[in-house]
Amino acid sequence: MQIFYIFQFRSGFKYEVLKNPFGRDTGINYALPLEVVEIRDVIIKKKVNNFNLSEDFINNKYLYQRAIEFNYPIRIKKDSKFIFYLKNESISNSCQLIESGNYIKLAKC
Amino acid sequence: MVKNNLHEKITLYLSLLILSNYLFLNLSFPILIIKINFILFLILVVFFYFKNLNENIYLKIFFLLIILISLGTPTYEWDARSIWLFHGKRIFYDESIFSFADNYASFSHNGYPNLAPAFSSSLAMLVGYWNEIFPKISFTFLFLPPLVFTYSFFKDDKYLIFLSIVFFIIGKYLFNGWTDGLIAIYFCLSAFLMYLLFIKNEKYFKNNFLYYLIAFCFFSSLTLIKNEGIALLLILFTVTLLIKIYKKDLKNDISKLIVLSFSFLPIIFWKFFCYTNGIENDYINNDLLTNLLPRIGEFSNYKLIGYFLLLNEKFIISLIFFSFSFWLKRNKELFNFILFISLIYITVLFFIFLSTPVDFYFQLNSAAARIVKTLSFSLAFFGLYNLCNYKIKY
Numbered sequence: 001m002q003i004f005y006i007f008q009f010r011s012g013f014k015y016e017v018l019k020n021p022f023g024r025d026t027g028i029n030y031a032l033p034l035e036v037v038e039i040r041d042v043i044i045k046k047k048v049n050n051f052n053l054s055e056d057f058i059n060n061k062y063l064y065q066r067a068i069e070f071n072y073p074i075r076i077k078k079d080s081k082f083i084f085y086l087k088n089e090s091i092s093n094s095c096q097l098i099e100s101g102n103y104i105k106l107a108k109c
Numbered sequence: 110m111v112k113n114n115l116h117e118k119i120t121l122y123l124s125l126l127i128l129s130n131y132l133f134l135n136l137s138f139p140i141l142i143i144k145i146n147f148i149l150f151l152i153l154v155v156f157f158y159f160k161n162l163n164e165n166i167y168l169k170i171f172f173l174l175i176i177l178i179s180l181g182t183p184t185y186e187w188d189a190r191s192i193w194l195f196h197g198k199r200i201f202y203d204e205s206i207f208s209f210a211d212n213y214a215s216f217s218h219n220g221y222p223n224l225a226p227a228f229s230s231s232l233a234m235l236v237g238y239w240n241e242i243f244p245k246i247s248f249t250f251l252f253l254p255p256l257v258f259t260y261s262f263f264k265d266d267k268y269l270i271f272l273s274i275v276f277f278i279i280g281k282y283l284f285n286g287w288t289d290g291l292i293a294i295y296f297c298l299s300a301f302l303m304y305l306l307f308i309k310n311e312k313y314f315k316n317n318f319l320y321y322l323i324a325f326c327f328f329s330s331l332t333l334i335k336n337e338g339i340a341l342l343l344i345l346f347t348v349t350l351l352i353k354i355y356k357k358d359l360k361n362d363i364s365k366l367i368v369l370s371f372s373f374l375p376i377i378f379w380k381f382f383c384y385t386n387g388i389e390n391d392y393i394n395n396d397l398l399t400n401l402l403p404r405i406g407e408f409s410n411y412k413l414i415g416y417f418l419l420l421n422e423k424f425i426i427s428l429i430f431f432s433f434s435f436w437l438k439r440n441k442e443l444f445n446f447i448l449f450i451s452l453i454y455i456t457v458l459f460f461i462f463l464s465t466p467v468d469f470y471f472q473l474n475s476a477a478a479r480i481v482k483t484l485s486f487s488l489a490f491f492g493l494y495n496l497c498n499y500k501i502k503y
Contacts, residue, residue, distance in 0.1 A: 011178050011181075011182050011281055011284070011285075012182050012183060012185065012285075013178055013181045013182050014181055014182070014183060015181060017180070017181045017182065017183055017242060018177065018180055018181030021180035021181065021240075021242045021243050022236065022240065022242075022243055023240065024238060024240055025240070026240055026241065026242050027183035027184070027240070027241040027242045028183075028241055030183035030185065031183040031184055031185040031190070031241050032185075032241075061216075065190075065191050065214075065216055065217075066190070068214050068216075069190060069191060069194075069195040069198070069214065069217070072195070072198055072199060072202065073202040073203070075213065076214075
């Protein structure tokens with residue numbers, strides 16, 4: 001009974017996850033915001049070695065922390081040329097847009 | 110009692126492999142050694158399952174179910190992601206515990222002990238990559254030594270009741286990548302060993318070297334799981350010493366207590382490393398008095414802490430069960446031991462909450478229910494242990 005209760009109501013269990021728990025991307029869509037997953041995709045696509053986050057990202061603690069921990073070992077660096085912005089954020093004039101996704105965009109400054 | 114001490118031996122070997130994994134990562138041993146260490150751990154788990162398959166079948170089935178739930182549960186909660194599994198991920202990629210010296214991403218509390226993250230990183234090293242799901246099961250593996258050890262004291266239906274207590278109080282903390290459940294169970298079993306070895310005068314335990322070794326492993330593990338473990342182990346030593354002094358019996362056991370106190374060494378080394386690298390503790394630092402003093406004089410703060418800490422439903426049920434057990438069968442020695450430990454720990458918790466650097470209400474709301482699990486679990490465990498020796502009179 002207790003096992004069933006924990007399993008059903010307290011665990012956040014997803015059968016889809018159990019089907020392939022050792023898959024490299026398993027569970028990321030349940031555990032992470034879409035913005036952060038997209039940052040990872042852009043980092044891989046553009047071969048970014050380090051990155052920085054815009055003001056809006058930094059002010060949103062949830063997105064900020066998830067972006068840092070999920071994308072490790074790629075590190076956040078204050079003086080990085082690559083800055084991720086939220087989709088609706090405006091990019092600084094001194095920066096050039098190099099990638100635009102559904103939820104975020106990457107600029108080189 | 111199982112005469113061949115099989116469960117105690119399995120407990121000891123599992124615990125030693127967990128601690129050696131931490132030690133190897135500290136000493137920057139080759140990855141191959143770390144992988145072999147983890148494989149040995151898994152072989153021992155398989156041995157436990159298939160040596161006398163029907164023995165302790167409840168644990169074997171339930172543990173398997175918990176592993177399956179863990180493998181089907183994404184890691185999405187804050188502490189699990191931002192602290193524990195992030196630490197594991199860092200150790201995995203950097204292949205060292207000392208990479209925390211750079212204090213990167215300070216929100217992840219780089220000064221926290223790393224026994225569980227180190228174990229999860231080793232599993233990832235064995236698999237060859239990191240993902241969001243499987244490293245978490247190594248946290249669940251850490252529950253195995255105390256759960257196996259307990260079988261030496263509770264058999265059959267009694268063990269099933271014990272497992273019910275585990276599920277009732279620890280619940281999702283068995284598999285969600287947090288360490289509060291681990292602290293609860295390691296503290297409880299450490300207190301139990303302290304009681305068996307130093308308070309209860311039974312020659313079987315006092316003269317059995319195996320129990321001292323297990324105690325040493327559990328004590329070290331307790332301090333290396335979470336900062337609270339350090340305070341809890343200090344409380345255990347203090348209460349035991351005071352009881353021994355009161356009973357004028359310290360002389361016989363002081364040397365054993367001193368040897369066991371070496372279990373603090375790994376965490377002392379870790380804290381020294383943090384101190385030398387400027388990794389601060391959020392709670393014990395220069396701001397402690399600044400936070401504490403304005404709150405200490407207000408009665409409403411104590412009421413609020415009491416509400417969150419002591420009016421927790423699991424704590425109340427455990428307390429009632431504990432009281433009922435000791436009312437049925439009076440064991441003054443054990444009762445006093447647990448009572449002193451609980452009172453000192455509650456006092457420490459009041460102090461910690463009053464000096465929190467974050468918002469007072471937020472801290473209580475987010476932490477009290479899981480922190481009090483340590484006490485709830487211990488009260489329920491010792492209530493059950495006491496009740497197991499109770500004979501119904503007709």
